Amino acid sequence: MARVNGGSRSWGPRTGAGRSASRGALWFAGVGGGLLGGSTTGVLEALWILTSTAPSEYQAVLYGTLLYGAVGALLGSGVGVLAVAGSSARRPSPAVVWCVGYFGVVSSLGWFILRYLLNRDVFLEDGVPTGVLWGVAGGLAVASAIGVWLGNNLLTKTPLRALTRPKGTAALWGGGAGLALMVSVAPAPTTTGLEVPHHPQDGTGGRPNIILVQVDALRYDALGVDVVGTPAGEHPSESPHLDEFARGAVVFEQHIAAASWTRASVASLFTGLTASSHGCMTKHDVLRSDVVTLAEALAGANYATGGFPDNPNVTAGFGFGQGFDWYPYSPQYPLGATESSYGLSLYSVARKLYARVHTTHRVEEYYAPAEAQLAQLTAWIDGQGRDRWFGYVHIMEPHDPYFRHPLDGSAYARAAHAEPTPAEAADLRALYDGEVRHADEELGRFFAALKTDGLYDDALIIVTSDHGEEFHEHGGWWHGTTLYDEEIHVPLLVKLPHQARAGTRVSWQTRAIDVPATILDVAGVPVPDNWQGETLFPDDFDQQLALTFPPVVEPGDPLLPWTRPTWAQLPASRAAISEEDFDGYALQSIRADGRKLIEGLVVPADDPHRQPSEALYDLIADPQEHRLIPDDPAKEGLRVRLMTSVGSPNGDSLTTPFPTRRPGLALLGYTEDGK
Numbered sequence: 001m002a003r004v005n006g007g008s009r010s011w012g013p014r015t016g017a018g019r020s021a022s023r024g025a026l027w028f029a030g031v032g033g034g035l036l037g038g039s040t041t042g043v044l045e046a047l048w049i050l051t052s053t054a055p056s057e058y059q060a061v062l063y064g065t066l067l068y069g070a071v072g073a074l075l076g077s078g079v080g081v082l083a084v085a086g087s088s089a090r091r092p093s094p095a096v097v098w099c100v101g102y103f104g105v106v107s108s109l110g111w112f113i114l115r116y117l118l119n120r121d122v123f124l125e126d127g128v129p130t131g132v133l134w135g136v137a138g139g140l141a142v143a144s145a146i147g148v149w150l151g152n153n154l155l156t157k158t159p160l161r162a163l164t165r166p167k168g169t170a171a172l173w174g175g176g177a178g179l180a181l182m183v184s185v186a187p188a189p190t191t192t193g194l195e196v197p198h199h200p201q202d203g204t205g206g207r208p209n210i211i212l213v214q215v216d217a218l219r220y221d222a223l224g225v226d227v228v229g230t231p232a233g234e235h236p237s238e239s240p241h242l243d244e245f246a247r248g249a250v251v252f253e254q255h256i257a258a259a260s261w262t263r264a265s266v267a268s269l270f271t272g273l274t275a276s277s278h279g280c281m282t283k284h285d286v287l288r289s290d291v292v293t294l295a296e297a298l299a300g301a302n303y304a305t306g307g308f309p310d311n312p313n314v315t316a317g318f319g320f321g322q323g324f325d326w327y328p329y330s331p332q333y334p335l336g337a338t339e340s341s342y343g344l345s346l347y348s349v350a351r352k353l354y355a356r357v358h359t360t361h362r363v364e365e366y367y368a369p370a371e372a373q374l375a376q377l378t379a380w381i382d383g384q385g386r387d388r389w390f391g392y393v394h395i396m397e398p399h400d401p402y403f404r405h406p407l408d409g410s411a412y413a414r415a416a417h418a419e420p421t422p423a424e425a426a427d428l429r430a431l432y433d434g435e436v437r438h439a440d441e442e443l444g445r446f447f448a449a450l451k452t453d454g455l456y457d458d459a460l461i462i463v464t465s466d467h468g469e470e471f472h473e474h475g476g477w478w479h480g481t482t483l484y485d486e487e488i489h490v491p492l493l494v495k496l497p498h499q500a501r502a503g504t505r506v507s508w509q510t511r512a513i514d515v516p517a518t519i520l521d522v523a524g525v526p527v528p529d530n531w532q533g534e535t536l537f538p539d540d541f542d543q544q545l546a547l548t549f550p551p552v553v554e555p556g557d558p559l560l561p562w563t564r565p566t567w568a569q570l571p572a573s574r575a576a577i578s579e580e581d582f583d584g585y586a587l588q589s590i591r592a593d594g595r596k597l598i599e600g601l602v603v604p605a606d607d608p609h610r611q612p613s614e615a616l617y618d619l620i621a622d623p624q625e626h627r628l629i630p631d632d633p634a635k636e637g638l639r640v641r642l643m644t645s646v647g648s649p650n651g652d653s654l655t656t657p658f659p660t661r662r663p664g665l666a667l668l669g670y671t672e673d674g675k
């Protein structure tokens with residue numbers, strides 16, 4: 001310690017301010033070390049984010065430098081205060097204080113980030129085992145100790161000693177921040193699918209313009225189309241405009257999403273592949289570039305393609321811009337963050353603090369409201385002139401936060417209230433329905449404008465959703481954690497050109513993976529060979545329809561008692577596979593033959609739904625899925641069909657029971673059973 005003190009004395013006189021300056025200098029050494037340590041950590045995390053996605057901008061580098069630098073300086077200030085707290089004889093040198101500030105901040109912020117990333121990307125949100133956490137903590141502690149020792153040598157024996165002075169640290173940090181600023185404003189390389197090619201319009205003359213509307217988290221029963229046959233007034237519709245739209249469309253009554261969270265489900269909607277086949281299932285996954293997306297198929301057929309995502313999970317950064325000429329996403333997140341900065345661990349903390357202080361919520365801080373999304377699509381359509389085009393628009397209402405309409409700044413968000421009480425179910429559903437009404441009104445306005453512009457009649461317009469939403473039907477909330485129908489049964493309304501088949505209701509089961517094939521089929525574009533979905537308008541559509549809609553049977557008719565064939569009986573080939581790997585849940589289900597089998601591969605111990613490892617339901621007798629069927633001859637058949645249906649499109653894993661969903665665990669020697 002005496003030798004260290006000597007260092008302090010030899011440095012002190014250079015400032016010419018004696019002992020009091022030495023206290024200030026020590027404190028500053030802590031702040032300076034912390035500032036640089038924080039910024040280093042922020043830049044490292046930003047680089048991790050930018051290299052694991054396909055970013056459209058690099059703001060995270062500057063944001064990480066500033067945000068982590070500020071937090072680091074604050075922590076380093078604490079180190080400085082501790083350094084000057086003791087008697088003067090026991091004070092360490094500025095070099096030691098600077099190094100403790102630097103490595104203390106790097107290791108503590110690093111610990112925070114590593115724990116988060118390990119859980120999300122390696123352990124797929126199942127929780128990091130305690131042993132691994134101790135290992136990481138021990139590694140960081142040892143690395144920090146070595147860092148302090150090495151750093152102290154460098155800061156006392158080399159010109160780097162300038163860093164322990166305010167000017168030195170300020171110069172280095174300023175240079176780094178300037179570099180970060182330059183990187184953050186640099187144009188990102190054009191990401192896949194964002195080139196703007198010219199589409200020669202030969203051969204598209206007979207083809208329809210296409211609009212795909214995806215309303216996020218919209219349950220089937222949230223729409224008026226669900227209440228056919230209900231006496232008027234008993235169940236007032238929340239969606240008069242979509243009901244009107246549906247009267248000119250084909251309504252698919254049993255449409256099933258491929259997953260119950262956005263990224264995996266939209267990836268299926270875009271690729272015609274089940275979730276384990278396209279592989280974009282977890283929060284870490286990016287949509288592979290070797291899949292053929294709907295937009296790519298249409299661009300290949302000379303369609304102009306414009307997409308307007310409104311959820312951070314389906315942006316170009318995650319590969320969803322493939323095939324689109326134009327796929328903008330410019331969120332207005334609080335505190336000036338862009339899409340890339342949104343991924344910084346500390347930003348999520350800052351955002352939560354901000355939400356606590358700002359209890360008046362603005363929709364724009366979460367997503368672009370429906371009117372803004374539809375205005376963007378309209379402007380893009382206006383720019384296409386006489387070209388054939390395909391427009392995809394993502395509407396975030398009624399996804400949480402559930403805003404009260406008309407907007408009064410109040411909202412109910414999953415992030416802030418993860419577990420509402422059962423008594424809140426009706427209130428939350430009312431808020432959700434209010435969001436549905438808002439989306440419906442804006443879509444009504446949009447359709448009216450298309451009619452005014454003469455674009456409505458010719459167009460193929462599809463309205464669907466990526467998943468539903470739970471309101472405590474099975475003991476939980478939100479979505480992404482079960483494969484019960486409230487989370488996967490969604491609307492599918494298909495308005496064919498010139499309102500062909502208007503008012504047709506299809507009672508058999510259809511799947512999200514069938515939607516892109518249907519769009520290509522109606523547009524007369526060949527369906528890619530490896531897509532697993534099929535067109536919903538096959539040649540025998542009318543025969544199938546005739547079977548499900550027989551002529552009206554008079555009382556006393558010998559055909560009575562006639563039972564209408566259900567969706568479950570027609571057609572047998574369309575088993576719906578849904579898969580989930582989200583928030584620590586890994587689930588698979590098959591919905592076929594009037595049954596649903598759900599395999600709970602990984603279910604957290606504190607699952608409020610208490611989902612068993614295997615559950616079979618009779619959807620005809622028990623559509624609410626509340627009564628487990630213990631034994632059923634159909635069970636084994638369903639299990640085999642499920643097992644042979646999940647896997648990659650190349651067939652790699654079609655022979656193994658379940659896809660390997662735990663690359664990280666396997667890497668570390670953990671197995672499914674060993675967890």
Ligand SMILES: [Zn+2]
Pocket residue numbers: 216217261262263399466467
């Ligand atoms: Zn969603």
